[in-house]
Amino acid sequence: MTFDKDRRQDLDQLWLDSLLQETLRPERERDQQRIQSLFSKPDFELNDAHSAVVHKFSSFVRWLPLVIAASVLIAVSSWPQFSSPNQKAYAAVDRCLRATPAAREYSIRILLHNLSGDELTRTAQLYLDKNNRFAVRRQSWLASSDIWIGSDGMNQWFVPRVGPAFKGSERILGGWLMRKDSTSPYLHLNTALKRMKKDYELTMLPDAGLDGVEGEGTVVCERVHGESKGQSKLASDRTLPVEIELWADKENGIARRVVLLWNRESNQVGVTQWTIDLIGYPSLAENWFEPSGHIGVGQRIISIGKETDLEVLPKANEEG
């Protein structure tokens, strides 16, 4: 830059003017109209090439831990297949999964460190059913509306606050999510499950009581502790939890609580703990695990990629 100090100061003033306008007089409605108008244009259609970078238009990265949480709850169904000597622990988990009711609702309490070293708390709701479908609801940081992410068992989907919803194969959307955050290489759902099968050692802890839901009173739970094996990459990986604790109803095996702990120092940015608690057995709409169950009036659903992309899913996960 060769221009003089005065010119630079003038440009800084223009830059600041724009930031001040965004800060003190944000035009949310106009912004939304502009985005809606863009997405309604016929030449604004999505294809595979776009899916590689479409994440840049949104801030989905903050959603990724929710996918992990859902995957962890689903992942416990794989634990009985693990090759570990502690068969009682695997049996407890197995029983827990066999007892899965039609639908469950969990609250998620998320602890994380920010750049300033402060500990923050976020909350979300997670809905699961016995067919491994899930939906996570979180309030948008910016507005009172909700943002949804989920899986209908075949495809993953996002319903953002503004603009169209996206639905696509795990291969495509998972890859998209991973590219969004290069420091989180294990965000792909199936990759995460593979790592957990391979790298966690399960043991039983003493039984303990938890408050029940929907007037149940105190529920006695079996507790299973999963810890990443010392030599595994998980010990240094900050994406997946290093410890997992499952509280399963001793009487019927239903998962009541899952606690996840990440390997992070106090000065490291990111998630440190999740506490996922069962809060009920809701009756959900037919399309609850599909984006159509959560889109707003006039909000479109854009399909990313082709169904045939699912055929290469195993290959996409080989690195795990």
Add this chain to the structure above:
Amino acid sequence: MLMAYIRTIQTDQVAADDVWQETMLVAWRRIDDYDTSRPFGPWLRGIAHKIVLANYSKTKGRMTITDSESLEYLSQRFESVQSLKGDTFDEKLEALRGCIALLSDHERQCVELRYSQNLMPAELSDRLGVALETIKKRLLRAKQRLVQCITSKMEAARSQEATL
């Protein structure tokens, strides 16, 4: 953030909307050209920059900047906002809200009225019963302090990132 960048060079709101829309459509059509290993913001702003210059003859009366060097400098300034903490542009602007809170009461009042209600200095002078020259000085001083404050926050965030 793209819209904020466009607004710095295109003062007319409707024209700015048009540039934003055209930028997004061009980006959509040329998505194969985008190098995913590089930051996305400068690529988008580069497209906006070309669109603005291409429309120069039609819109020059509403443009504040026309030379490439200045546009590039502004693009870099917006890119540096990325270093501030927060996922979204609005969350990153929390740093600027903190800077506004540090201004003197007089300066903060001028800045808030100027930008939240879009009042011009003469209107501020009438509203506050303060001489126009005083209002102009307060605004100028406040904006200089805000530039210094937000710049130092961005530098601190960058050095913190570098040490992580």
